[in-house]
Amino acid sequence: MAGNRQHTPQNDTVATTQMFTSCSALVTPYLTGLDPSSFTNLQYAFSGCSALVTIYVDSTWALPSSDLSGPGTFYNDKVLVGGNGTTYSSSNYGYAYCRIGTASAPGYLTAM
Numbered sequence: 001m002a003g004n005r006q007h008t009p010q011n012d013t014v015a016t017t018q019m020f021t022s023c024s025a026l027v028t029p030y031l032t033g034l035d036p037s038s039f040t041n042l043q044y045a046f047s048g049c050s051a052l053v054t055i056y057v058d059s060t061w062a063l064p065s066s067d068l069s070g071p072g073t074f075y076n077d078k079v080l081v082g083g084n085g086t087t088y089s090s091s092n093y094g095y096a097y098c099r100i101g102t103a104s105a106p107g108y109l110t111a112m
Helices: none
Strands: 055-057 109-111
Touching: none
Parallel strands: 055 109
Antiparallel strands: none
16 A cells, blocks of 8 residues: 555644645545644644545644644545544544544544
8 A cells, every 4th residue: 555655744833724625635644743732723624535544643643632623624534434443423523533543532543
């Protein structure tokens, strides 16, 4: 699958609102090296990415525990599967699912 690997540039600052909205060619982004600790708004960051299957992040990925919003973060990403097999649900598409999926906390991100 190395030929399909998509790499996201590593930056210290990222405008996360609508970051990849409607990016129909986005299949498997690698957000490794990206520090999410300063994110404040994930509004529609990945919404409408019809081919989005897996989002890879570092195993230490953690969003800020406060001052974060993001309605529609994963809206309509119907083929997305996160860590621990979390499949997309039309009732769970906000920023709360922008975490590594585990048995006790489903999420749409997968640890590398």
